[in-house]
Amino acid sequence: MSLELRGVRQSYGDVEVLHGVDLTGRPGEVLAVVGANGAGKSTLIRVLAGAHRMTSGELRIDGEPVELRSPHDAHARGIRTVYQELSLVPELSVTENLLLGAYPRRRGGLIDWPEAHRQARRLLDDAGFGGIDPRTPAGRLPVARQQMVEIAKALAGEVRVLVLDEPSAVLAGADLDALFALIRRLRERGVLVIYVSHRLAEVLELADSIVVIKDGQIIATTEPAKTSETELIGLMAGRLLEQIYPARREAPSETRLHLTGLSRDGEFQDVSLEVRSGEIVGLFGLVGSGRSELARCVFGAEPPSKGTGGYRSPAAAIAAGLALVTEDRKRSGLVLGMTVLDNIALATLGATRRGPLLDMTARRKRVGEMIERLSIQPARCATIPVAALSGGNQQKAVLAKWLLAGPRVLILDEPTRGVDMATRVDIYRMVDDLARAGLAVLLISSDLTEVLGATDRVLVMRQGRIAGELRSDSTTEDEILAYAIGQAA
Amino acid sequence: MTGQLLRKPALVVRGRDVTVTAAFVALILALVAVAAFTSDTFLTPVNLTNLLKQMVTTGLLAFGMLVVILTGGIDLSVGSVVAFSGILAAGLVAGLPIPVAMLVGLLAGVAFGAVNGVLVARFGLAPFVVTLASLTTIRGLAFVYSEVPIAPDDPAFFTLGSAMAGPVPVATLIMLAVFAVGGVFLTRTPAGRAITAIGGNAETVRLAGISVPRHLTLAYTISGACAGLAGVILASRVGIAQPSVGVAFELDAIAACVIGGASLAGGRGSARATFGGVLVLVLINNLLNLYGVQSFWQQVLKGLIIIAVILVQRTNRVRG
Structure with a gap:
């Protein structure tokens, strides 16, 4: 009809x-x-x-x-x-x-x-x-x-x-x-x-x-x-974007994240990988290939069954400079009932203190700078509930929380899912800036275009294992997908 | 819109917070006004002093309850802790200096709270079940300690509950101090923010590197401490400690939190608003007593009033 x-x-x-x-x-x-x-x-x-x-x-x-x-x-x-x-x-x-x-x-x-x-x-x-x-x-x-x-x-x-x-x-x-x-x-x-x-x-x-x-x-x-x-x-x-993805970065330097034979029964097996300072590594895989589980395990949210490179607890991972932007921001990235301020300050709660009390002025200032830096909209949003922000801005708030912790390794699990194109471009730019400033970034994604455009290397996961490693500037979407479904030549 | 449904009274955009607070203050003033105009006894010094003393128990329990409710839990054991702490303190007076006996009574509350907390936080048991079990266990222990009421002879035992600082009972000042310090704890310390955040989304808090079990244990311990303190003060005020005292006290504490806008799902509620809830409850009780309303009817009316207050709050919140 x-x-x-x-x-x-x-x-x-x-x-x-x-x-x-x-x-x-x-x-x-x-x-x-x-x-x-x-x-x-x-x-x-x-x-x-x-x-x-x-x-x-x-x-x-x-x-x-x-x-x-x-x-x-x-x-x-x-x-x-x-x-x-x-x-x-x-x-x-x-x-x-x-x-x-x-x-x-x-x-x-x-x-x-x-x-x-x-x-x-x-x-x-x-x-x-x-x-x-x-x-x-x-x-x-x-x-x-x-x-x-x-x-x-x-x-x-x-x-x-x-x-x-x-x-x-x-x-x-x-x-x-x-x-x-x-x-x-x-x-x-x-x-x-x-x-x-x-x-x-x-x-x-x-x-x-x-x-x-x-x-x-x-x-x-x-x-x-x-x-x-x-x-x-x-x-x-409403504006012309010359380019969605930023240009490639310089050659990376020291290793920041190093996994050897990391396994967790029933989820992923024998995963070895390195992410170096200044590079963005993509981790592609179909739903159920074990990517998010791997990220959570590295971050200490779940214990591994064997292998090295993961952390004991989220607190230990954070102390070592890791940050994890999880796949589902409503379930594990935000406290929806709390304000933007409370959410952004959550991973660094103890950082702004005067005696036993929180230094509210310093806290507001730190968070305010981050809101401005990531251009979270609306601009004066510190005291409104984070649930009132749009999806893209909620995602930026999660990022802001982790950036305040001053990470050395950033793991992003599907950071652009349900995020509009303009905000995506903002996120790619920001991640690129961070990598240029020396961060090691692991970008988990099931968006082929994104994996190709935003990263330097791509690791492909299939059924809980790393099935292949490809250079982003010399591979194709078809090749990545072939590894992901197990039909690579 | 969802944003407004989820907002916390303590931290919302300034303008709206004022409207809700104003409505609340107006309600309390209205209750006072009705009481003053319809009863000859309400404004008498004796009744006002009584009112101030009566709010101590509900107030202390309500603050402890608020901390637990913020985490998304519930503490049903507070009434039993009131009885146990009171009777323990009264019993120990025979052999120990009074302040020490009272301190031990309070610490018993702390210990019970900590046990509740560990069972909820480390063993992952449901708060309702854990504290329901400790409700009956602790009540039983109170009777095991003494089947009959204990009334210490030493008049110094009555000091904590009946001493006055000018026109205001000392016990009331203690309760107010708990709310003041507690309010600052909840809004301005890392632990307070963590406790509130856990009720909103424990997984997010865990992944932010904050220990959820430790903060849950702390919340139940605070509730136990408040109940212990309330028990000691109550025994001292009445002059006699009974193992049967405090039955259903947890319900008034929960009601005060809810009237103050706290969400039983966790993550939302404030010390200030909970104190308002305590005032409303105590005023209603006092009024009904002054009118000589039969106690069964008092229960019915109190229930209806609670529902009415919450309905008004909800419309307020939806409209923003």
């Missing part, structure tokens, strides 16, 4: 977030929506999902004005939304998550579990996501698989519009291919797919049309054939 938004405005309290958005989607079209964080994409998605009632404007389905009264209403009209944040109940099985209470019954009213699992498997197979056991508790699946279950869940019943919010953020390799294949099949079936993503390469490959949203307005509508990644970034950021 066709879907039209006309002059949609949306306000939260006194703040208007969408300023009259017009958008048209036709059946069998993949419509990509790109924009920086805070541009209004999430709000737009919520309006389409029926989660917010628009303040003014109208929604037309097949030309008829329609009012979405609730998410349930939108669902019933065939509009399905897959949010970036996973909404599965971790304790329940995949089947229970997929069927959501609509279980097949035996006579007498008892649930027919074998049939329920069959139905769940059918949903997964139809979506092209075989290989997931529907009896597994959803929380035990890797994040990528959970994302697939989430998508399969949205496809139950009559689907006419599918809204995907950053669906590829946690997917890589074959998983990503399966998602693209699914989207193409849906397009052939006449479904309108609204695809929201930061990953412009994907958008250019997949979309039929692209709209750029900035500051709550659609500022450009284009097609993949008529635009380029650089142009889109420029439009999103």
Whole structure:
């Protein structure tokens, strides 16, 4: 069905977030929506999902004005939304998550579990996501698989519009291919797919049309054939970025991080690697290859089963000059209920003291300088809750926390996931500056472009082992991926 | 928006903090005004002194409870600790100088708190279960120590609980000092910030190189110390220590924290607001007593008032 938004405005309290958005989607079209964080994409998605009632404007389905009264209403009209944040109940099985209470019954009213699992498997197979056991508790699946279950869940019943919010953020390799294949099949079936993503390469490959949203307005509508990644970034950021990734650095010097045969049972085996002062080493691998587990173990968050180079505890790692920006900032990077100030000062709590008390003035000053240096927005944010910042700025706050500790080795685990392009560029610049100043950086990423562009060397992890080492300036995305999936020549 | 739901009363943008504080102060003043106008006895020196003495126990317990609640935990054992510390101090008076006996009573509270803390922090047991078990264990120990109430003869035993510094009871000053020092501890020391942060996200705190078990143990120990101090003061004020005293005291302490806007999920709450919660509770109790409301009805009314206060706070918070 066709879907039209006309002059949609949306306000939260006194703040208007969408300023009259017009958008048209036709059946069998993949419509990509790109924009920086805070541009209004999430709000737009919520309006389409029926989660917010628009303040003014109208929604037309097949030309008829329609009012979405609730998410349930939108669902019933065939509009399905897959949010970036996973909404599965971790304790329940995949089947229970997929069927959501609509279980097949035996006579007498008892649930027919074998049939329920069959139905769940059918949903997964139809979506092209075989290989997931529907009896597994959803929380035990890797994040990528959970994302697939989430998508399969949205496809139950009559689907006419599918809204995907950053669906590829946690997917890589074959998983990503399966998602693209699914989207193409849906397009052939006449479904309108609204695809929201930061990953412009994907958008250019997949979309039929692209709209750029900035500051709550659609500022450009284009097609993949008529635009380029650089142009889109420029439009999103509102300025022209000559270059996303900084130039290469000088040859590195002394070794700062040295792992020998580090193993942790069931997670990674026999990992040996070196990171030297002044270099950025990429660590690429598919989800489940053991990259994040390795980082946590090196940092002392979990003990290794053998090997050397890891630290005994986070405190010991920090004392030795390590800093770890974890993969999931909400779960392990920030204390969401606390202020930006408290968060940034957390890793160096004891550093500003006068007697037994914290020196509040010195603390505020140190943190304020860091907020300015990383240009965290809004500028005077020290006393507001960190949860009120946008994703990219939250990520900068995590970085700020670690930079205050004056690290010698910086481990970044997916530092740009869910971060808009403009902030990404800021982060790459900053990491480059740090490396030039002598820091050793280990950059864990499942974004091939990033791994190639931002690093000097790439280590590829596969099934818990280092499968290969490549020089970033002489390798290709295909070669890296071949090592990651075990098909390197 | 989420930002406003998550904010901590003590640290928010200045303007909003003032509105909430103002509303709170207004509520307390209103209670006082109602009391003053509707009861002849409220403003009498005797009643006011009583009021000041009555708030000591709830106040001390509430501060200790706040520290534990900030970590995302709960301490159900405080009422039993009140009984044990009181009866231990009263019993020891026979053989020890009074200040030493009282100090030992307080230290018993510290020790119980530390045990609770170690069980929660090092063994990873659920705070509710651990302190529920110590609630009954410590109550039992109090009866084991003495089945019958102990009333020391030496009038010096009554000093701590009944001495006056001008118009104000010394015990009340001690409680106020605990809140003042405690407030500074929570907002302006590394340990205080760590305790608050643990309730928000323990994993983040751990990865910031801060020992979570050590700070959890500290939090429960502080609660135990507050309960021990409250127990000794209460025994001294009443002049007789009973093994059965303090049943359900933990509920008033928790209620005071919650009325003061603390989140039972942890990470949010302040000493100042908790003190406000104590005032509200004590004023309500006092008022209902003055009106001669039957004690069962007092319980019902208190419950309803707590719900009303929290509802008002929540609307305030959502509106920002």
